[in-house]
Amino acid sequence: MSSPQQIANTFQQALNLSDSSNAVSTSPTHSYLSQYVPSSQKNTKTLKPFSTGDIKILLLENVNQTAINIFHNQGYQVEFYKSSLPEDELIEKIKDVHAIGIRSKTKLTQKVLEHARNLVVIGCFCIGTNQVDLEAAAKAGIAVFNSPFSNSRSVAELVIAEIISLARQLGDRSLEMHTGTWNKVSAKCWEIRGKTLGIIGYGHIGSQLSVLAESMGMNVIYYDVQMIMSLGNSKQVDTLDELLSRADFVSCHVPELDDTKNLLSAPQFAAMKDGSFVINASRGTVVDIPALVQAMKAGKIAGAALDVYPHEPAKNGENLFSNELNSWASDLCSLRNVILTPHIGGSTEEAQSAIGIEVGTALTKYINEGSSTGAVNFPEVALRGLDLDQQNVVRVLYIHQNVPGVLKTVNNILSNHNIEKQYTNSRGDVAYLMADISDVDITDIKSLYEQLEQTPYKIATRLLY
Numbered sequence: 001m002s003s004p005q006q007i008a009n010t011f012q013q014a015l016n017l018s019d020s021s022n023a024v025s026t027s028p029t030h031s032y033l034s035q036y037v038p039s040s041q042k043n044t045k046t047l048k049p050f051s052t053g054d055i056k057i058l059l060l061e062n063v064n065q066t067a068i069n070i071f072h073n074q075g076y077q078v079e080f081y082k083s084s085l086p087e088d089e090l091i092e093k094i095k096d097v098h099a100i101g102i103r104s105k106t107k108l109t110q111k112v113l114e115h116a117r118n119l120v121v122i123g124c125f126c127i128g129t130n131q132v133d134l135e136a137a138a139k140a141g142i143a144v145f146n147s148p149f150s151n152s153r154s155v156a157e158l159v160i161a162e163i164i165s166l167a168r169q170l171g172d173r174s175l176e177m178h179t180g181t182w183n184k185v186s187a188k189c190w191e192i193r194g195k196t197l198g199i200i201g202y203g204h205i206g207s208q209l210s211v212l213a214e215s216m217g218m219n220v221i222y223y224d225v226q227m228i229m230s231l232g233n234s235k236q237v238d239t240l241d242e243l244l245s246r247a248d249f250v251s252c253h254v255p256e257l258d259d260t261k262n263l264l265s266a267p268q269f270a271a272m273k274d275g276s277f278v279i280n281a282s283r284g285t286v287v288d289i290p291a292l293v294q295a296m297k298a299g300k301i302a303g304a305a306l307d308v309y310p311h312e313p314a315k316n317g318e319n320l321f322s323n324e325l326n327s328w329a330s331d332l333c334s335l336r337n338v339i340l341t342p343h344i345g346g347s348t349e350e351a352q353s354a355i356g357i358e359v360g361t362a363l364t365k366y367i368n369e370g371s372s373t374g375a376v377n378f379p380e381v382a383l384r385g386l387d388l389d390q391q392n393v394v395r396v397l398y399i400h401q402n403v404p405g406v407l408k409t410v411n412n413i414l415s416n417h418n419i420e421k422q423y424t425n426s427r428g429d430v431a432y433l434m435a436d437i438s439d440v441d442i443t444d445i446k447s448l449y450e451q452l453e454q455t456p457y458k459i460a461t462r463l464l465y
């Protein structure tokens with residue numbers, strides 16, 4: 001049996017995981033030998049790419065330390081940036097890495113992904129995945145993971161704060177005090193008890209918000225394109241118009257889709273109650289902001305809280321939220337009772353730490369074990385771990401176009417070995433096969449890899465040992 005060092009040296013090239021000249025380590029790290037054991041598989045053999053020290057991960061947008069710790073424990077190389085990168089720099093950086101971690105600002109377009117020659121996985125350290133061309137990624141054999149609900153509570157709590165702040169004009173009173181103005185008023189300031197909250201999109205965030213709002217005495221109605229079970233005393237309404245005509249506060253919690261672009265625009269504001277309030281902590285394209293400005297100037301809408309914008313700055317800094325970025329910015333800023341926040345709905349210590357662990361673990365499991373459970377763009381496949389005493393077993397990960405005849409070809413290549421287990425799944429045009437094959441001599445691996453790479457409908461091949 002060869003040593004791990006020999007394995008690393010022989011097969012790095014074949015595995016396409018180590019063509020970088022500045023890898024910090026070319027040998028299996030300490031973690032390769034001992035550390036990464038998923039909790040569900042404590043008695044199973046640890047599978048790894050041959051040399052975890054060669055795995056390069058690019059983390060943008062201040063991804064949480066919990067994720068960095070997970071990657072460091074694996075021995076991966078981590079390059080970390082607090083902000084997102086301009087497209088040209090992103091294209092340069094992505095050429096070399098096996099995994100990238102982003103939040104909501106980095107746009108991974110088809111153009112950017114075309115340069116990602118080594119990329120196997122993308123981690124969105126957030127809920128939304130609209131910033132990634134999911135189809136282009138899948139077609140290139142790149143799995144995308146997100147964190148579906150780790151920041152939902154944080155967003156819901158922010159919205160609760162905004163409902164009360166808008167009802168009491170807290171933003172304006174606070175700004176006035178900061179400039180020395182004492183303005184003790186009660187006109188058009190309201191309790192929220194007994195008022196109606198209309199939630200558009202009753203998913204993870206909308207439903208969480210519903211529970212919190214009811215606990216403060218609000219009536220909750222919601223509109224969703226799907227029939228969803230009501231929590232508490234909330235009620236689903238049949239149409240958006242019905243929601244708009246009944247709600248005192250309207251809060252948007254839908255994903256960015258073609259269907260949700262300008263979901264609230266001039267006709268919808270006109271359909272709302274006089275003096276009602278608008279909240280958007282979903283995506284910047286969901287509310288037509290120039291139309292909102294007009295509705296507020298006309299006195300139809302009494303206040304608004306916005307956390308998201310069609311164009312958002314790539315980094316923190318002064319004078320970035322300007323007309324250069326969004327042509328209506330100064331108009332919006334000049335209005336009273338408008339609360340503007342810099343996309344911080346999910347920005348709490350609790351949420352970021354949980355997201356770091358969740359997405360960091362998903363990426364590690366995909367890199368080290370091939371498990372795509374939870375991927376948002378990709379066939380979900382997982383195999384149970386290998387027994388600790390299983391030697392000479394190789395895990396084949398084979399991503400291919402979803403066309404007839406591929407399995408026959410692949411199994412023919414694997415046929416000299418015992419297929420211990422095999423699982424394949426497809427999603428749209430892409431299929432993913434995982435197989436554990438035994439009786440593999442170390443000298444066979446390169447040839448197996450090359451044969452699989454030469455198959456006609458292959459998208460990507462990886463072998464884990």
Ligand SMILES: NC(=O)C1=CN([C@@H]2O[C@H](COP(=O)(O)OP(=O)(O)OC[C@H]3O[C@@H](n4cnc5c(N)ncnc54)[C@H](O)[C@@H]3O)[C@@H](O)[C@H]2O)C=CC1
Nearest residue numbers: 127128201202203204205224225253254255281282345346
């Ligand atoms: N401001 C922030 O920091 C954050 C913003 N978000 C945004 O919030 C969005 C919602 O998040 P979740 O509740 O976790 O998503 P979710 O997927 O759990 O729920 C979305 C709901 O919207 C519904 N929906 C889709 N299209 C609709 C339409 N045209 N009209 C009415 N309902 C529609 C869906 O059926 C679903 O029930 C995310 O997609 C993300 O863009 C998420 C987290 C943090």
Ligand SMILES: O=C(O)CCC(=O)C(=O)O
Nearest residue numbers: 103104126127128346347
């Ligand atoms: O925290 C972030 O950067 C993005 C939050 C968000 O919008 C999301 O989770 O979809």
